[in-house]
Amino acid sequence: MKKLLVHYSILCILSIVLLSCSRSIKGEGEVTTKELKISPVKEILANGSYRLIYLYDSNNPRIVIESYKNLIDNLKIDDSKGKLTISEIDNVKDPDLYNVYVYNPQIETFDIHDLVNVDINSQLRVSKLSINLNDVSKLIANTVITDELNVNVSDVSKINLKGTSNTLHLNASDTSDFTAPFLEVSEANVELSDVATAEINVKSKLVGRISDNTKITVIGNPAKNIQQKDLAVINFK
Secondary structure, eight states, rough: OHHHHHHHHHHHHHHHHHHHHHOOOOOSEEEEEEEEEOOOEEEEEESSSSSSEEOOSOOOOOEEEEETTTOOOOOOEGGGGGGEEEEEESOOOOOSEEEEEEEESSOEEEOOOOOOOEEOOOEEEEEEEEEOOOOOOEEEEEEEEEEEEEEOOOOOOEEEEEEEEEEEOOOOOOTOEEEEEEEEEEEEEEEEEEEEEEEEEEEEEEEEETTTTTTEEEEEEOOOEEOOOOTTTTEOO
């Protein structure tokens, strides 16, 4: 019954996304760019259907928007109180070129929603990193170096990480996916529910709980204290 409810909720999310797209605008005109100066921030909150690219720059914090002429002013941007908030004025349909480049010092929190795809193209080195993904959002980071990593993924969101972290706190639900076979973690605390999937690389200690129809793949041979309920599956490599 719970599995059916999960699938129903995911269908509702996708229906809302499709409905919003039916009332959306489409990119038209020549391709152009627009640059905006911003204050240094430590947190990014992003809503919409664009691609967000983070690049490290401690000297000249700014945003560069690359898209069609009628979309270049379609974003609402606020950089107050150390938080960068980006959202759309009008929903955009089938964006094939809708890029938002964020040049900024190190970011500590990513809060990503809707259809936003995040590429972290610079090394991300912070003592504590928090990532929250939901809806149909995605995030890819190739070099994360942190002491504490907190990740929450839900709905149909997906995340792929590489790098190192002393600790990982992972909460995954719905049909979300956490893929990080090349993220070396010393200790991990995981909680998976519904039909979420995960792949993690743990050296020393793994604790937590997996339930419902979840599946987790563990690389390494850590000390284990993990509860396995319902039809949940755990594989070790």
